[in-house]
Amino acid sequence: MSNGAINPGASASPVPVTGATTFGPSALLTPANGITVLRLLATPIMIALIMLWGASWFTFVFGGLLAMSDGVDGWLARRQGTTTSGAFLDPLADKVVVLGALVALVAKGIVWWLPVALIAAREVAMSVYRSVVGRHGVSIPARTTAKVKTLLQDVAIGLCLAPPLADHKSVLSTAIWVATAMTLFTGGQYFLDGRRAARPSEAGTDATSDPVDGTSSAA
Numbered sequence: 001m002s003n004g005a006i007n008p009g010a011s012a013s014p015v016p017v018t019g020a021t022t023f024g025p026s027a028l029l030t031p032a033n034g035i036t037v038l039r040l041l042a043t044p045i046m047i048a049l050i051m052l053w054g055a056s057w058f059t060f061v062f063g064g065l066l067a068m069s070d071g072v073d074g075w076l077a078r079r080q081g082t083t084t085s086g087a088f089l090d091p092l093a094d095k096v097v098v099l100g101a102l103v104a105l106v107a108k109g110i111v112w113w114l115p116v117a118l119i120a121a122r123e124v125a126m127s128v129y130r131s132v133v134g135r136h137g138v139s140i141p142a143r144t145t146a147k148v149k150t151l152l153q154d155v156a157i158g159l160c161l162a163p164p165l166a167d168h169k170s171v172l173s174t175a176i177w178v179a180t181a182m183t184l185f186t187g188g189q190y191f192l193d194g195r196r197a198a199r200p201s202e203a204g205t206d207a208t209s210d211p212v213d214g215t216s217s218a219a
Contacts, residue, residue, distance in 0.1 A: 050104035
């Protein structure tokens with residue numbers, strides 16, 4: 001046998017198998033965004049269910065699945081790459097789902113309008129505030145308390161949709177007010193964060209160089 005013979009089995013090097021698809025920051029058509037859009041489209045259905053049936057097991061399960069889908073699109077975003085469009089759509093979907101459900105609960109007479117009005121005012125004001133300071137180059141990093149706020153809002157809505165608690169107005173009122181208190185508290189946190197970030201000379205350079213958690217821009 002010739003020393004220059006080629007071994008056919010060694011002629012092709014193994015091709016590495018890549019894991020999950022990674023999307024760049026400018027990507028738009030991603031699985032995470034797809035789930036977020038579905039959440040937006042499902043919100044009118046949830047509102048209609050609340051208006052038709054109020055507290056019912058079907059509405060409770062539907063609302064629960066809608067709330068849990070927020071965690072699914074967040075997990076996909078972390079696994080496949082966060083995007084600018086996702087950072088905009090995800091918190092938008094959170095606010096649309098929560099406010100849509102709360103307004104329907106008020107219209108149905110299940111909860112009082114005042115805490116819902118406070119939550120809505122805070123959510124709209126904070127979205128406007130972050131947009132305004134963003135135009136001046138100020139970025140406000142997402143806080144863990146914002147995720148807790150969204151969780152408390154979802155839990156409060158879920159309790160209002162659970163048939164066994166339909167007649168326990170004090171329990172539902174307490175849940176809504178706890179969610180309202182957390183919502184206002186986080187709004188104050190973000191306002192102070194924005195003021196500190198706008199004054200780097202007072203806050204120090206580290207305050208403006210901290211990376212923003214791209215997996216969620218919930219506020």
